[in-house]
Amino acid sequence: MKHTIKTGLRAGLKNWSTLLCFEILYKIIGVSLMGNITEGLLNAILKTGNVAFISQENIGSVISRPLTIVILLGGLIIFTYYVYFEIAALLICCEAGWRGEHLTVWALWKQAFLRSLRVFHYKNLPVVLALLPVIGLSVFPLTNSLLKGFRIPEFIMDFIQNNFLMLTVFVLVLTLLNVLLFFTLFSFPAVILKGDHFIGSWRQNARLMKKKKWKTALWLLACILAFLLVAFIGFVMMVLILWGVCRLEAFPAGEKSLFEFYYLKWSAMGAVALSMLGSVALSSTVITLYHDDQGDIQPQPQKKKPTVKSVLRRTVAIAATLAMLAVYSETELGGNIVYPTDGKTEIVAHRAGAVFAPENTLAALREAVAAGADMAEIDVQQTRDGALVILHDANLKRTTGLDANIWEVDEKTVRDLDAGTSFSSEFRGEPVPTLMEMLEASQNRIQLMIELKSTGHEHGLVEKTVEQIRSVHMEQSCIIASMDQELLKESKKLAPEIRTVYITALLYSDLYDLDYADGYSVETTSLTSVMLIQAHLEGKKVYAWTANKEKNIKKILRIGADGLVTDNPELARYYQDSVGENMLLQLLTDMLYGSS
Incomplete structure (x- = not known):
């Protein structure tokens, strides 16, 4: 147990600044790019369908056109790649951490770009597309992308919740989807890191996990609980540190206002970091358990004597990442939401x-x-x-x-x-x-x-x-x-x-x-x-x-x-x-x- 915990921590924390930097860039570039692509595809559908708008009244006739179907499939492929690109990057970075290797942001982008293409093999594509809604509805934070925000419309959920039979079926289906994803989790490293196919790797991992499924499930649960505990302890420490700093810096009359200012700034950064690191924690656990199930021997980390140049480079990289996190957390993408002040709603x-x-x-x-x-x-x-x-x-x-x-x-x-x-x-x-x-x-x-x-x-x-x-x-x-x-x-x-x-x-x-x-x-x-x-x-x-x-x-x-x-x-x-x-x-x- 001690070895597994130590290995998992090394896998997730070895390249933590690289991962944070990647996630911020991924969200900024990805959301902007996906927004423009989505708008372009929808405008193309308007033109091919020769309609002024798309609504529930005409959606059936619009999407039944052959050219529209091609456009929708193209959009689905792009979105699928966008989601699996992040999953690939998380696993690649945690794999490098498991091996004790340092990974730069550029190297991570390059490897993620190439290896995420493997999911589009004709043997993988049906499984990959079928997994998209499962990943969106699951409890496992495999991705921090737009798919994470996928929600069933409220009026549909209200309809389901008001019907006991439908609610029962919905809960059962959701449970089965999470079980399915649980057994699929350890196929992702095989597909992305080794180039295997989903079906074959799923069967192999199912055989390996046959006697370890409850142990593996408990490890994943422990990972989630440990992450939440660390997040809570970190939050308490942040509050106490800010309270102590404010007592030292402020006049008594302004201490409360200064605390509120610092809290809003640092809690915004913390919320963004935790959201991203949740996926990192799951990925590092998956990588660690995957290698344990495969019986792989972890390479011993190579101890290199730090030089002034390497320390300076590392310090600059960490400072730049934290600066990006601070700026990102001030945007709406980072959860800093500015509400209209005209009160017209x-x-x-x-x-x-x-x-x-x-x-x-x-x-x-x-x-x-x-x-x-x-x-x-x-x-x-x-x-x-x-x-x-x-x-x-x-x-x-x-x-x-x-x-x-x-x-x-x-x-x-x-x-x-x-x-x-x-x-x-x-x-x-x-x-x-x-x-x-x-x-x-x-x-x-x-x-x-x-x-x-x-x-x-x-x-x-x-x-x-x-x-x-x-x-x-x-x-x-x-x-x-x-x-x-x-x-x-x-x-x-x-x-x-x-x-x-x-x-x-x-x-x-x-x-x-x-x-x-x-x-x-x-x-x-x-x-x-x-x-x-x-x-x-x-x-x-x-x-x-x-x-x-x-x-x-x-x-x-x-x-x-x-x-x-x-x-x-x-x-x-x-x-x-x-x-x-x-x-x-x-x-x-x-x-x-x-x-x-």
Whole structure:
């Protein structure tokens, strides 16, 4: 055990400055390069598909074109190489450390470039492509690249979590994927360092690990826990050192402010370094266990007498790496996020606010107003007799218990239903409201984003909606939204004074200039800063949905979208009001200096 720990530490730490320097350059160059390549490929798809934009409505027809398929495959190959280039570099550097060899940044780039090409052997490529989503969803930090940020869209996860069977299947699949990657981890050194093929090396390693799988799994777990422990100890030491330095340097009145300044600077650098070193720790463990399983004898390090020149060169390299880390940590790539200060992001209560009251009800609307939401999003559908009621699903069963489609029942039947009990007995008897009731309840209190649901059974849906909005003189405080572009075109033709918003899970364009849409509402995953800038240049607004978790809420606020659609407007408002605050720093200053 002692030998394995010592070997693993040498593998990971021998070239630590080289690895940090590589990771910073890799991210800066890679993100810029991948961003430009992605934009170029998407623009090429727009041209080959002869479309102005790509959305959920036309994505099927666009990607079915042969030339588009070729472009997408080319993009996939480039992204795959980008991911495996980093994995190759990590393993090469840790292999050099295991051998006791020093590796320069240039040598690392050169070797990674050449050896990462091995994954594209025709025997490896199917496995390599299949492993991409597995690596993105796994618990193993194999890469610190863009793939690490891969997340399943929140609305899909919400759907899965609300269905016990689907959640069970999802957990099982995720567990199986991590098990699969665990057995594949030790194939990476064989493929990248020795030029083997994945299938053959996987079988060989499976045989070698047959009696060691639990031991190997425990070693990996120990590596993760040890890394977390070291990170925690390092954090505590940093806080104590900064506290001590501030006591020596500052006047008592400015000591707290100086501590906060130093903490923000050094914690940013530490967070970036830890993020990168997590992948290094895993790679060094994999290399060490791989050689142990193969029965390889570790070369004894050659002891060279340090010269003034070598010490000076090493010192300059380390200083340059730390300087790059300091500069990088001050950028958004390094996690130093600057939020817009204009405060224009409106909080939109999804389905009128579906966390504290039954969705799409007057009770939910009242909660949204009380929570300080700027706008409530509601869903409008038509009954058999043409009445406009507020309902999301085409079927009434989930919210009211009646297993019938909305176009099969009349208004009276809908009005007699209970839309509150399924949420909570506290709301027993809460009815399905009409659009007019929602308009009257929101008047002079909150704006409405009225989503028109297209079922294929509507008749006069847009005309009746516009008529009711005009009847209460709410043209300026209502937005008509829909996933159906034809409904938006009709709305803009009938009532050009009423704003329209196109709702889509996926959206890409180079202009964002739809003449029948005054704005776009996109799923948070597809929201980008470039989209926002280009839409604003066309005078359009951008809303993002449905953000109920901290990560997605903060993404929308960071980018500065015009609207944040959420089931929980109180939580969104909390994060909006606390933008720029650091809760951990507040806790530390309270502990060290007392609350003020």
